[in-house]
Amino acid sequence: MDKSLFRKKTLARRKEIYSADTDAKIIEQFLNSDLYKKANWIMTYISFGTEIYTHDFIKKALADGKHIVVPICNISDHTITLSELINFPDDLEEGHYGILEVREDCLRIVDPKKLDLVMVPGCAFSPSGHRMGFGGGYYDRFLETISDDCVTVALIREDFIFETIPMEEHDKSVQFMVTEKCINCCPIQED
Ligand SMILES: Nc1nc2c(c(=O)[nH]1)N(C=O)[C@@H](CNc1ccc(C(=O)N[C@@H](CCC(=O)O)C(=O)O)cc1)CN2
Numbered sequence: 001m002d003k004s005l006f007r008k009k010t011l012a013r014r015k016e017i018y019s020a021d022t023d024a025k026i027i028e029q030f031l032n033s034d035l036y037k038k039a040n041w042i043m044t045y046i047s048f049g050t051e052i053y054t055h056d057f058i059k060k061a062l063a064d065g066k067h068i069v070v071p072i073c074n075i076s077d078h079t080i081t082l083s084e085l086i087n088f089p090d091d092l093e094e095g096h097y098g099i100l101e102v103r104e105d106c107l108r109i110v111d112p113k114k115l116d117l118v119m120v121p122g123c124a125f126s127p128s129g130h131r132m133g134f135g136g137g138y139y140d141r142f143l144e145t146i147s148d149d150c151v152t153v154a155l156i157r158e159d160f161i162f163e164t165i166p167m168e169e170h171d172k173s174v175q176f177m178v179t180e181k182c183i184n185c186c187p188i189q190e191d
């Protein structure tokens with residue numbers, strides 16, 4: 001199936017079967033994991049729409065003393081700039097695509113090489129960590145800039161792991177997936 005049709009169908013299904021309880025279980029799994037416990041500089045996305053809800057996660061991680069880093073979209077070239085987030089939600093305003101981003105007067109730019117862990121958003125994943133995102137190519141470009149020992153993690157509902165998903169050359173995979181049931185280690189991908 002064509003990539004954009006697959007994305008459209010997946011997003012429609014996500015709307016249909018949205019469950020805040022499932023999201024809470026996924027976040028709990030992640031908070032209890034060694035992946036989370038060991039990471040100091042964590043990049044998260046700020047969820048919008050029916051994405052896995054990360055707002056309470058951000059509050060908890062800040063309270064745990066983690067450095068929380070969030071993306072800012074550069075729509076001219078579909079790259080991501082990173083900023084540390086100190087006060088949630090006070091330092092945020094609605095940015096591109098209606099997603100919350102750090103306000104200009106609260107920006108604290110972070111080098112991607114500083115990150116220990118990236119939580120990668122996505123519509124669908126395969127068991128080996130292949131990812132389908134929102135179609136902007138933002139994360140495929142961004143994941144090329146992190147350090148080799150930075151861990152990549154997807155939070156995903158079991159229903160959105162598909163045996164195969166349409167892939168292109170540039171698509172970057174994740175190393176770990178956290179679902180409401182378990183934490184899977186994906187075989188390392190050569191990409
Ligand atoms: N919470 C969150 N933040 C994020 C991402 C994300 O997936 N989730 N991104 C991950 O890359 C970047 C933003 N990426 C985006 C890429 C494309 C579209 C977009 O084109 N939206 C279309 C509709 C998409 C569709 O329904 O197929 C639109 O606004 O018309 C939106 C966001 C950076 N920040």
Ligand SMILES: Nc1ncnc2c1ncn2[C@@H]1O[C@H](COP(=O)(O)OP(=O)(O)OP(=O)(O)O)[C@@H](O)[C@H]1O
Nearest residue numbers: 003132133134135136137138139140141168170171
């Ligand atoms: N590393 C890259 N270099 C150049 N172009 C890229 C790169 N990654 C993606 N693209 C281009 O960006 C567009 C969107 O890619 P794709 O459909 O894989 O996005 P996505 O991974 O779903 O989106 P996102 O990362 O924003 O969630 C495609 O036209 C693709 O060719």
